[in-house]
Amino acid sequence: MDRFEYLKNVGKRIRKVRILRGLSQDELAKRCGYKSRSAINKIETGINDIPISKIKIIAEILDVDEMIILNENKFIKFWDD
Template identity: 50%
Template sequence: MSELYNRIKTRRQELGLTVEELANRMGYKDKSSISKIENGKADIPQSKVEAFAKALETTTAYLIGIDEEKERAVKVPPGFEPLPEMVQVPLIGNIACGTPITAEENIKQYIGIPAAWRADFALECHGDSMAPRICDGDIVCIRKQCEVETGQIAAVRIGEEATLKHFYKSGEMVQLIAENSAVCPPMIFSGTQLADIKIEGLAVGFCRGLL
């Protein structure tokens, strides 16, 4: 039972609660009741363990020490979502959302993005050919890979230039298609031109308003 008492005290301190505040949550009139429990000088019935777990915003499993990973129940207010795990990736240059521009690969800074994207680097977009999905000034995050599925958005190198487009390949022909064809008509490559086409990676997410 000492594990239970220790965890009650530890969890109370983690939440920044005083002994009196926890006593109020539990409905105890005398705060000394909590002190006695935390010091192992008073037993609590099994029925009270669940009440303590609720008051301490955790689980009964955690309090009695049977959950190996010590998972805590997290209360998320309505309308809010927990912040995802974040990682830092390098912003290494610019990419065209329009006519291809000269590729740059100098690290400008590091930016935080969701780890779930599994991106390797980020690029700043210029142009409106991928609008309204991806706009001028947006940051697009790229996962390095040399192939993408048809229709996916890819960072594509054309010789010494780079562009962001939907990638389509049919036989010996590659088409790079913009979201906004009025800004940038389809780019079609075939034959010996294919030697200049290289997929740098798949667009896995974008950020707006970071810069």
């Protein structure tokens, strides 16, 4: 899997958990310190790289371990539980 595909998959996992938690892109962006929802949109679509510091913040806001966002197998286990 190349880097773009990995980032795209990370973004998909963030999107799924965000929706599960009932947050809009705008609300998540504001809580993360971004000025607009477009930053979250670009993360969720894999366009923008995401620093680990933001992954930690997003995971905290979404109330999940950051490994659930970073690792497909951990995400599948989380999603199935």
